[in-house]
Amino acid sequence: xxxxxxxxxxxxxxxxxxxxxxxxxxxxxxxxxxxxxxxxxxxxxxxxxxxxxxxxxxxxxxxxxxxxxxxxxxxxxxxxxxxxxxxxxxxxxxxxxxxxxxxxxxxxxxxxxxxxxxxxxxxxxxxxxxxxxxxxxxxxxxxxxxxxxxxxxxxxxxxxxxxxxxxxxxxxxxxxxxxxxxxxxxxxxxxxxxxxxxxxxxxxxxxxxxxxxxxxxxxxxxx
Amino acid sequence: xxxxxxxxxxxxxxxxxxxxxxxxxxxxxxxxxxxxxxxxxxxxxxxxxxxxxxxxxxxxxxxxxxxxxxxxxxxxxxxxxxxxxxxxxxxxxxxxxxxxxxxxxxxxxxxxxxxxxxxxxxxxxxxxxxxxxxxxxxxxxxxxxxxxxxxxxxxxxxxxxxxxxxxxxxxxxxxxxxxxxxxxxxxxxxxxxxxxxxxxxxxxxxxxxxxxxxxxxxxxxxxxxxxxxxxxxxxxxxxxxxxxxxxxxxxxxxxxx
Numbered sequence: 001x002x003x004x005x006x007x008x009x010x011x012x013x014x015x016x017x018x019x020x021x022x023x024x025x026x027x028x029x030x031x032x033x034x035x036x037x038x039x040x041x042x043x044x045x046x047x048x049x050x051x052x053x054x055x056x057x058x059x060x061x062x063x064x065x066x067x068x069x070x071x072x073x074x075x076x077x078x079x080x081x082x083x084x085x086x087x088x089x090x091x092x093x094x095x096x097x098x099x100x101x102x103x104x105x106x107x108x109x110x111x112x113x114x115x116x117x118x119x120x121x122x123x124x125x126x127x128x129x130x131x132x133x134x135x136x137x138x139x140x141x142x143x144x145x146x147x148x149x150x151x152x153x154x155x156x157x158x159x160x161x162x163x164x165x166x167x168x169x170x171x172x173x174x175x176x177x178x179x180x181x182x183x184x185x186x187x188x189x190x191x192x193x194x195x196x197x198x199x200x201x202x203x204x205x206x207x208x209x210x211x212x213x214x215x216x217x218x219x220x221x222x223x
Numbered sequence: 224x225x226x227x228x229x230x231x232x233x234x235x236x237x238x239x240x241x242x243x244x245x246x247x248x249x250x251x252x253x254x255x256x257x258x259x260x261x262x263x264x265x266x267x268x269x270x271x272x273x274x275x276x277x278x279x280x281x282x283x284x285x286x287x288x289x290x291x292x293x294x295x296x297x298x299x300x301x302x303x304x305x306x307x308x309x310x311x312x313x314x315x316x317x318x319x320x321x322x323x324x325x326x327x328x329x330x331x332x333x334x335x336x337x338x339x340x341x342x343x344x345x346x347x348x349x350x351x352x353x354x355x356x357x358x359x360x361x362x363x364x365x366x367x368x369x370x371x372x373x374x375x376x377x378x379x380x381x382x383x384x385x386x387x388x389x390x391x392x393x394x395x396x397x398x399x400x401x402x403x404x405x406x407x408x409x410x411x412x413x414x415x416x417x418x419x420x421x422x423x424x425x426x427x428x429x430x431x432x433x434x435x436x437x438x439x440x441x442x443x444x445x446x447x448x449x450x451x452x453x454x455x456x457x458x459x460x461x462x463x464x465x466x467x468x469x470x471x472x473x474x475x476x477x478x479x480x
């Protein structure tokens with residue numbers, strides 16, 4: 001399937017990518033992150049050209065959360081959170097205070113010395129969130145990071161993300177196949193993908209009141 | 224699995240171990256008193272030193288060269304990988320005697336490389352260099368194939384996550400790929416070690432002297448018969464086994480549940 005998408009996001013904005021499974025949402029995020037390489041087009045982040053040519057992953061200033069927490073099992077929770085912080089930055093007092101703020105706000109204190117392989121799925125999501133935020137990325141990509149979690153935990157994580165996006169001012173592109181999750185996370189605008197193409201773009205009110213396709217109508221209908 | 228099946232599985236595993244270790248029962252065969260006099264003990268200890276020292280050198284070379292090669296192969300596309308697997312299997316497939324003959328011809332005094340090396344005083348027959356290089360040829364394929372499998376077992380998404388957290392490819396390899404593949408690497412290293420340590424067929428052609436333990440076993444058999452082979456065999460097992468076993472133990476340590 002060909003994915004043909006054009007996105008533009010202002011600084012500090014949140015954009016939801018909505019659609020059925022297989023619509024190409026995750027492919028879009030993977031291309032921005034550099035995990036997949038587009039066949040054509042360009043990807044820019046502020047004045048930094050991510051593609052073409054493909055900028056190496058370690059030079060892309062963004063955070064990426066996926067369905068799998070992606071914690072390093074051979075490290076503790078604390079070591080995972082600090083993983084992306086270089087030794088020089090780690091020695092900085094302000095950076096340490098920032099890590100402590102994240103640790104306390106996300107209730108990771110009791111887990112800090114625990115091996116990452118031994119914590120629960122919900123705890124692992126909070127740790128991966130802390131690890132991503134520790135580097136203060138200007139752009140955060142969320143590829144269904146709440147999959148498989150109970151509603152209470154999803155609500156808590158969404159609240160955390162909204163809090164941190166307001167505090168830190170990062171932009172966010174979120175993908176989910178649940179409209180209520182995306183609506184909460186990205187209340188202002190959403191883009192709907194079907195078969196790799198944008199079929200509708202606008203506010204959630206516009207999507208709910210005038211869905212452009214029958215598939216979108218069925219996705220937005222209550223269960 | 225209920226208790227009955229667990230015990231059946233355990234009994235099966237014990238039977239397998241007994242079958243595997245059965246040849247060692249021949250150590251108790253009635254062959255007469257074992258010989259461990261000075262004329263046997265002296266050369267045996269010398270051969271033990273040769274085997275331990277030179278196999279250690281071989282392992283250093285195998286790990287130093289084989290690890291980056293394995294890391295490269297692990298990132299290759301399928302077609303190139305198949306080519307690499309064929310390349311690595313060839314020295315493994317060759318009968319050891321054939322490998323020894325080929326190494327002698329290629330690196331010996333009549334081969335182009337052998338002539339060139341001799342100009343720098345490097346002797347590639349019946350020398351320490353010949354011994355070590357033969358072991359490297361014998362063990363390298365086992366190590367690299369095992370290391371590739373170990374690197375493949377590290378989830379790619381973890382390596383990409385590490386890169387997205389700002390780590391360069393080299394640091395991802397050091398801080399994620401290597402630690403998470405250490406058990407597989409330990410297996411690869413221990414198999415290469417036992418293979419190289421116990422190599423006879425190739426080494427007897429390229430480096431009869433200085434004699435390692437496998438060649439000394441052959442010499443003892445020829446010169447003194449079975450009673451001089453058995454004690455050296457026990458020493459061989461006592462010397463060859465601890466290091467690869469220790470590598471496994473160390474790799475298992477600190478492994479979280």
